[in-house]
Amino acid sequence: MALKEGDFVRLRYTGRVGENIFDTTDEEIAKEEGIYNPQAEYGPVTVRLGSHHVIVGLEDELIGKEVGAEGEVDVPPEKAFGAHEEEQVRSVPATQFREKPKRGTRVEVEGREGIVVDVIGRRAVVDFNHPLAGKTLHYSYAILEKVDDPVEQIAGLIKLFSGRTDIKISIADGVAELALPPAIMYDRRWLVWRGTLIREIFEYNPEIENVVMKETFPRPAKPEAAPEVPGTEEETKEAEE
Known part of the structure; x- marks a missing residue:
């Protein structure tokens, strides 16, 4: 069945300018090209078609394709990052x-x-132009699957916006609960995109009435007592005297 706007899909892609790769979901390719970021989460991304989660030119290419499709597309500046002004x-x-x-x-x-x-x-x-403004981009892509489960969709949005994969999600009785890891409030990227995430959760899931974000702080483990080291016979006698 052909994909349409509103569908969530799991996608693998690599973007190039000429011979140079500027973005990829493949960790090995990133390492080979010298653009590897140890803080990034690699692997396929989940996006919603029609929401501009990827650049317009790539999104236009995906709409109408079927799951399993692989291909390549050249994206002109007007459908990428605009003209260089x-x-x-x-x-x-x-x-x-x-x-x-x-x-x-x-x-x-x-x-x-x-x-x-x-x-x-x-x-x-x-x-102040985008570094890729005025450039024609070349993408290779593979549409791996359609994502219908709301929990997986939200997990995909979290990874897309914040790069995080350590947030547990549950949905019940109109409430989407996100279990946040300790110290997430020190994550600047999370703080910047949290509002957008909440807005899109409501927009794409009309059955959800509340989004609850819950932090849990486990009790720190007690330090283990250092084992006693037995003294020599002479030290024991001295201590007794």
Whole structure:
């Protein structure tokens, strides 16, 4: 059966610009290409078609395909990260940075992230376009399966937004409960995307009336007592005296 907007699918993909891979769900490919991130969760991702969980050009390619389909697609800038706009390249005083700016350095200026593309005297030229703006992307993909279970769908959204796979999920009587691991509140990515996650849970699951996030802190284990080391015969006599 052909896939349509609203379907959740588990997807494997690799994205290239020319010969260079910039994104992949395959850990081995990431290591081979030198883009491996030890903090990332690799493996197939779960996305909802029509929700722009992947770039528009790739999403358009997937809609209408069937589970098991594999293929490749070229995605033009207008269906990827847009055109490269010259007005998004600005000259910024070097005094705005904590450290001396260098070419290729990613910086933040007035809440916007950009890349230093040149340094002229005491000013840095910063490109605020997306690094892939203006580029045609090439994707290879495989649609592994359709995901119908709401628990698996939510787990997929959590991984997609936060990269986490250690949150247990249960749904009962209109309540979706998420069992959060200790110290998750120190995870910046989780905090940034938590609101989006909740909104999408409600949007895609009309039967859910409440989302409960529960943290559990287990009692710390007591330290084991150090074993007694018996003294020598002379030490024992001295202690008795």
